[in-house]
Amino acid sequence: MMQAEQQHTTELKRTGHRKPLQMELIGGKNARQRIWEELRKTSDATFETYPIARAANVDDDALRTYLQCLTAGGFVEHVSGVRYERRVYRLLKDTGIEAPRLTRKGEPVKQGQGAECMWRTLRMLGEMDVTRLVSHAAASGIDVAPSYAKTYISLLRKAGYLITTLPSTPHRMERFRLSPQMNTGPRPPQIQRVKTVYDPNLNKVMWAEDPEELS
Structure with a gap:
């Protein structure tokens, strides 16, 4: 059974298939929306990555990728720290409750x-x-x-x-x-x-x- 599950996971990675969107949501919000809402709660406009990931209930890769998009788009900036779990960022631009939909280059996503x-x-x-x-x-x-x-x-x-x-x-x-x-x-x-x-x-x-x- 374990071997079959591992094979299924490998097939998904190889073909690039993703779960239906509703399987990736928590409380009707996707990972980026949850991350953005946690960033907006930072009272002094700075935040560390590890607490944000835990509070938003996302894995480190999801947070790292979205921070790259937000940084490229001018929404946040890297303040200090080299290792991912110790990095400190500052929120520069709060555009409201909806999470910015950005590419890795920081450009608005046109899809949707x-x-x-x-x-x-x-x-x-x-x-x-x-x-x-x-x-x-x-x-x-x-x-x-x-x-x-x-x-x-x-x-x-x-x-x-x-x-x-x-x-x-x-x-x-x-x-x-x-x-x-x-x-x-x-x-x-x-x-x-x-x-x-x-x-x-x-x-x-x-x-x-x-x-x-x-x-």
């Missing part, structure tokens, strides 16, 4: 911006169709492919987030709006490769193509 923009639009505006949704995203500086918008809306509908207000016809697109009961929070429901809709606001899989994913 389309979903964030569409979800924000659904929460702010009323009835709309896919064309208006894409246009509103473009006006905000986010390019969302119509095919991706249609897929996102289709899966949100299956998960119970949307109410159809005007059915489609051969000459008219369907119109819809967000169900008031499903306005779950600021973070967009995420469409995963395992064909599930995961809501990070509720820390819950809301729809799955395979019903066993919901059990």
Whole structure:
């Protein structure tokens, strides 16, 4: 049994597969969000790495990687210490409750911006169709492919987030709006490769193509 588990772990590392997002979260928050919230608690704007890792319940590699991103982006600076567990950093820029989504070069992560923009639009505006949704995203500086918008809306509908207000016809697109009961929070429901809709606001899989994913 132990040998089989080790082989499975090796296969995951070799192929680059990751667990579904909900398996990596604690309390609906991913590792970077938990780290960021702990950094914002530092009263004197300085912190040591070891206490942050323990308080955020993350491994050292996760903290080290995110600190590299934050340093490159100008959010924190290395103050002192050579060995990782003894390093002291200073928080330079507190941009609010949401953890900065950054690459290793400190640049904003573009992946997921389309979903964030569409979800924000659904929460702010009323009835709309896919064309208006894409246009509103473009006006905000986010390019969302119509095919991706249609897929996102289709899966949100299956998960119970949307109410159809005007059915489609051969000459008219369907119109819809967000169900008031499903306005779950600021973070967009995420469409995963395992064909599930995961809501990070509720820390819950809301729809799955395979019903066993919901059990």
